[in-house]
Amino acid sequence: MSAKCIVISAKCLVLSVWCALSAVAVGGDLRAPRADGVVLGGDLRAPRADGAAVASKPPSRARTPLERRRDGAVPGIVTYDFGKTASGERTHIYRIMGKGGAVLDLTDYGARAVRAYKPGVTGRLTETIGGPDSVIDYEKAGDLAEVYRMKPIRTPDMTGLVFTLETTNGVKKVTHTLDKANLWVEVREAGDGEAPQKVERRL
Numbered sequence: 001m002s003a004k005c006i007v008i009s010a011k012c013l014v015l016s017v018w019c020a021l022s023a024v025a026v027g028g029d030l031r032a033p034r035a036d037g038v039v040l041g042g043d044l045r046a047p048r049a050d051g052a053a054v055a056s057k058p059p060s061r062a063r064t065p066l067e068r069r070r071d072g073a074v075p076g077i078v079t080y081d082f083g084k085t086a087s088g089e090r091t092h093i094y095r096i097m098g099k100g101g102a103v104l105d106l107t108d109y110g111a112r113a114v115r116a117y118k119p120g121v122t123g124r125l126t127e128t129i130g131g132p133d134s135v136i137d138y139e140k141a142g143d144l145a146e147v148y149r150m151k152p153i154r155t156p157d158m159t160g161l162v163f164t165l166e167t168t169n170g171v172k173k174v175t176h177t178l179d180k181a182n183l184w185v186e187v188r189e190a191g192d193g194e195a196p197q198k199v200e201r202r203l
Helices: 003-022 135-140
Strands: 045-047 053-055 078-084 090-097 103-107 112-119 125-129 160-167 170-178 183-189 197-202
Touching: 078 135, 090 160, 090 170, 103 170, 112 183
Parallel strands: none
Antiparallel strands: 045 053, 078 090, 090 103, 103 112, 112 125, 160 170, 170 183, 183 197
């Protein structure tokens, strides 16, 4: 046997021994666990040294309603889930921020303000209007309202939102704006020919 064949045979033998000792599984859908027990890829689970199973994908953290973004989003406006009504209609919170630093949380449930915050001397926000955490709380308290199903739109000057609701008597519109002096203005148009109702409040 030539010297070249002997060298090749020796290399093959070393490789076979190394594979046997490392016990690596190759092929199929299997994934080998790392030294820390975490499965690489796939949906397999590998036990850690302490006996606990480790998933390849960490479970999603349970999030509060105000952390969940929903399909009612308006471009440029932070949108949150406000829960479902007793009839199953989904509602949202729309957060607008004024140039003066004030923050207003509006909901399509009655096109109303839920919470408002204003900046203090140090810039820290202080709650000036406190509302419920879910639409369910409104219904439990008997404070019922219509759901403005159409997505609100930005006002032309980009300082607020306009909520619209089509009814048998016409189109209802509710406009909320915040100016640089932290003046919150709410204008409600009934849609039945009545004069609009306007409310101003400095936050």
